[in-house]
Amino acid sequence: MTLLIQGATLPDGTRADLIVHNGVITERGSGLSAQSATVIDADGLQALPGLVDLHTHLREPGFEQSETILTGSRAAASGGFTAVHAMANTSPVADTAGVVEQVASLGEQHGYVTVRPVGAVTMGLAGERLSEIGAMARSRAAVRVFSDDGKCVHDALLMRRALEYVSTFGGVVAQHAQEPRLTEGAQMNEGALSSELGLAGWPAVAEEAIIARDVLLAEAVGARIHICHLSTAGSVEVIRWAKARGIAVTAEVTPHHLLLTEAKASTYDARFKVNPPLRREEDVRALRVALADGTIDIVATDHAPHPIETKECAWAEASFGMVGLESALNIVQQTMVDAGAFGWSDVARVLSVTPAAIGRLDGYDAPFAVGSPAHLTLVDPTARSVFGVEHLHGQSTNSPYLGLELPGRVVATVHRGVPTVLDGVLRDPAEVAQGAAVVAHG
Amino acid sequence: MTTLRHLLSTRDLDRDTAIGILDVAEDMADVARRAVPKLPVLNGRTVANLFFEDSTRTRLSFEAAAKRLSADVITLSAKGSSVQKGESLKDTAQTVAAMGVDLVVLRHPASGAARTLADGGWIDAAVINAGDGTHEHPTQGLLDAYTMRKSRHGDASRGKDLDGLKVTIVGDILHSRVARSNLWLLNTLGAEVTLVAPATLVPTGAETWPATIRHDLDDALDQNPDVVKMLRIQSERMNAAFFPNDREYAREWGLGDARLARLRPDTMVMHPGPMNRGLEISTAAADSDRSLVLDQVTNGVSIRMAVLYLMLGGAA
Numbered sequence: 033m034t035l036l037i038q039g040a041t042l043p044d045g046t047r048a049d050l051i052v053h054n055g056v057i058t059e060r061g062s063g064l065s066a067q068s069a070t071v072i073d074a075d076g077l078q079a080l081p082g083l084v085d086l087h088t089h090l091r092e093p094g095f096e097q098s099e100t101i102l103t104g105s106r107a108a109a110s111g112g113f114t115a116v117h118a119m120a121n122t123s124p125v126a127d128t129a130g131v132v133e134q135v136a137s138l139g140e141q142h143g144y145v146t147v148r149p150v151g152a153v154t155m156g157l158a159g160e161r162l163s164e165i166g167a168m169a170r171s172r173a174a175v176r177v178f179s180d181d182g183k184c185v186h187d188a189l190l191m192r193r194a195l196e197y198v199s200t201f202g203g204v205v206a207q208h209a210q211e212p213r214l215t216e217g218a219q220m221n222e223g224a225l226s227s228e229l230g231l232a233g234w235p236a237v238a239e240e241a242i243i244a245r246d247v248l249l250a251e252a253v254g255a256r257i258h259i260c261h262l263s264t265a266g267s268v269e270v271i272r273w274a275k276a277r278g279i280a281v282t283a284e285v286t287p288h289h290l291l292l293t294e295a296k297a298s299t300y301d302a303r304f305k306v307n308p309p310l311r312r313e314e315d316v317r318a319l320r321v322a323l324a325d326g327t328i329d330i331v332a333t334d335h336a337p338h339p340i341e342t343k344e345c346a347w348a349e350a351s352f353g354m355v356g357l358e359s360a361l362n363i364v365q366q367t368m369v370d371a372g373a374f375g376w377s378d379v380a381r382v383l384s385v386t387p388a389a390i391g392r393l394d395g396y397d398a399p400f401a402v403g404s405p406a407h408l409t410l411v412d413p414t415a416r417s418v419f420g421v422e423h424l425h426g427q428s429t430n431s432p433y434l435g436l437e438l439p440g441r442v443v444a445t446v447h448r449g450v451p452t453v454l455d456g457v458l459r460d461p462a463e464v465a466q467g468a469a470v471v472a473h474g
Numbered sequence: 475m476t477t478l479r480h481l482l483s484t485r486d487l488d489r490d491t492a493i494g495i496l497d498v499a500e501d502m503a504d505v506a507r508r509a510v511p512k513l514p515v516l517n518g519r520t521v522a523n524l525f526f527e528d529s530t531r532t533r534l535s536f537e538a539a540a541k542r543l544s545a546d547v548i549t550l551s552a553k554g555s556s557v558q559k560g561e562s563l564k565d566t567a568q569t570v571a572a573m574g575v576d577l578v579v580l581r582h583p584a585s586g587a588a589r590t591l592a593d594g595g596w597i598d599a600a601v602i603n604a605g606d607g608t609h610e611h612p613t614q615g616l617l618d619a620y621t622m623r624k625s626r627h628g629d630a631s632r633g634k635d636l637d638g639l640k641v642t643i644v645g646d647i648l649h650s651r652v653a654r655s656n657l658w659l660l661n662t663l664g665a666e667v668t669l670v671a672p673a674t675l676v677p678t679g680a681e682t683w684p685a686t687i688r689h690d691l692d693d694a695l696d697q698n699p700d701v702v703k704m705l706r707i708q709s710e711r712m713n714a715a716f717f718p719n720d721r722e723y724a725r726e727w728g729l730g731d732a733r734l735a736r737l738r739p740d741t742m743v744m745h746p747g748p749m750n751r752g753l754e755i756s757t758a759a760a761d762s763d764r765s766l767v768l769d770q771v772t773n774g775v776s777i778r779m780a781v782l783y784l785m786l787g788g789a790a
Contacts, residue, residue: 219585224679228485230585230609230651233678299593300586344594345562346584350606 038072055449082114082407085180087332105144105425109452112409127163129171145469169201179206189238214238239247256280265318287363302350337428516545539778585609615655645705
């Protein structure tokens with residue numbers, strides 16, 4: 033299959049035609065033509081390298097009422113993603129080679145995105161014994177990111193061993209930084225508002241203390257470490273200090289922490305219940321500054337689908353989490369690009385190049401270069417629309433943005449040369465699977 | 475005075491609405507003194523008490539109030555009901571609403587449950603929050619304000635607020651929905667509120683609240699308060715390192731006999747009940763002439779009659 037993309041604006045601001053053949057960018061220039069190619073008119077569209085999410089919950093196996101690898105892959109493609117890292121908190125937990133290989137191969141069959149399984153750091157996420165990290169790293173899934181996400185690896189000795197052992201295989205531990213005792217029963221950011229609402233507080237120090245400990249551990253053992261979903265201004269300061277010291281730490285922020293504040297909790301609408309919780313206005317500001325200046329390396333969605341009944345209830349009884357794959361790019365455009373904090377080349381960096389590098393995912397280091405795999409997305413930055421359930425393509429609808437007017441629209445997504453979104457419409461599963469199979473087998 | 479569609483918190487009550495409720499409660503108290511203490515105003519209306527958490531006192535008070543207004547009352551307590559089998563708030567409320575209920579009195583262990591029920595669009599009935607987690611307990615706040623006003627102004631209470639009244643609330647502010655409902659309403663009515671507790675039991679950010687925060691009870695009593703309101707200490711707090719043990723708590727923050735003796739004869743001593751005698755309040759204090767604990771119970775019925783009447787009476 034051949035694609036001719038005409039007149040796209042690349043992240044560096046130049047304009048180019050691209051020809052994609054057999055999954056690879058084969059030509060880049062102007063006035064290109066190709067016989068029997070599918071032509072995509074990209075005039076006025078911003079081209080980005082295929083987006084890479086380092087933090088996705090696909091729920092399969094075990095929680096298919098929330099999401100499956102297929103539905104989550106479709107949600108991802110519709111949001112411009114071509115690769116997602118699927119967190120390990122499935123049932124069974126992704127703590128063996130068998131589970132991660134199954135997840136990866138289902139992703140491959142469906143073809144919308146590259147599904148990279150994240151391996152659990154500890155068996156059953158129980159925080160007691162290391163999982164079979166070596167077997168997962170050497171499996172066909174070639175796992176490089178290990179995380180107990182949803183739970184913190186809180187035992188200091190176990191964390192030290194995990195950092196060391198994972199480094200043996202060139203991987204990275206992605207830490208969910210949450211001191212468990214300081215957050216027992218926690219429901220929302222701790223502060224005057226949580227006190228007024230009578231919701232148990234999740235204090236910033238419970239995140240910051242773990243990050244401080246873990247960057248020092250990483251330094252001590254000479255390992256790299258990644259911090260999931262930074263949410264506080266204090267965490268930013270710790271990361272800034274650690275980077276200045278030369279510690280090999282990377283950090284992510286979610287779109288929702290870039291936009292929303294704890295004030296959303298005041299109506300007890302559980303769509304806004306998430307872990308770590310929405311924080312204060314000053315935290316949002318600090319996170320944006322840190323993302324712009326590189327202290328925070330990437331944006332990751334923490335896409336967390338949940339069925340309706342787990343959100344239609346009293347706040348304390350509701351599940352934590354929000355879906356985010358379909359809206360991530362819109363939120364980054366609104367909070368960073370349109371706000372003048374950074375440009376589209378930075379979007380390419382924080383949503384594609386750097387997350388791929390952290391996850392040791394090949395094929396994303398030289399986007400739009402001839403010979404590179406064709407993972408790309410085309411965005412219309414001038415579009416605006418009210419975000420509705422019709423924008424959601426996963427199994428669940430627990431989005432905090434429903435009813436908000438957001439900028440940007442994904443017009444096309446191309447995964448390894450196969451269009452998964454064309455003319456703003458998600459393509460049919462059979463077409464995508466067939467296209468992926470053709471590319472995979474030459 | 476705004477119309478009362480739901481009663482979810484005292485924080486949303488403006489001064490006129492609050493005084494209006496207290497004034498109607500005066501009328502309701504007069505009814506209670508009649509030979510037949512009953513009014514036909516809510517004849518044919520149905521009130522459902524949904525109690526997802528045990529509270530015999532609050533439930534009985536709402537039942538008595540509804541019955542004195544001639545409403546039909548159905549009560550669902552968590553114990554022995556399908557609630558314990560995991561039925562959700564939504565399903566329980568819809569089930570009860572399908573039986574033709576005009577108003578739901580909800581007690582729930584989760585903060586915000588009453589607001590979620592009122593906003594959810596699941597039922598048409600009005601909602602009274604009878605205590606939600608550690609958030610609010612607005613009828614308790616109202617009955618306390620009523621009790622203070624009555625004690626200060628007696629038969630001349632109608633139309634008055636609590637201007638300048640010095641109210642000191644002592645104990646587990648952190649977990650107390652009563653303290654929160656007290657704080658907002660007393661502030662709206664012009665009282666000066668002091669909160670006294672060890673730092674472990676003062677909520678984060680309470681310095682932004684319209685109250686003076688103190689840690690030393692004796693210093694607080696030196697300020698010559700008009701009202702000393704003691705809060706219940708729940709036994710589970712002692713296991714969570716909020717304070718070392720009950721003896722130390724009683725010494726530092728209990729209203730014992732020595733502290734009682736320092737109060738003016740007309741200082742009001744209050745407690746929302748049930749009391750831990752010997753812990754936050756001594757028997758002498760609880761049973762003294764200054765104690766308004768039983769007045770609070772009596773006034774609770776009047777306040778709940780007033781709220782039910784204002785929410786349901788008009789549309790009958």
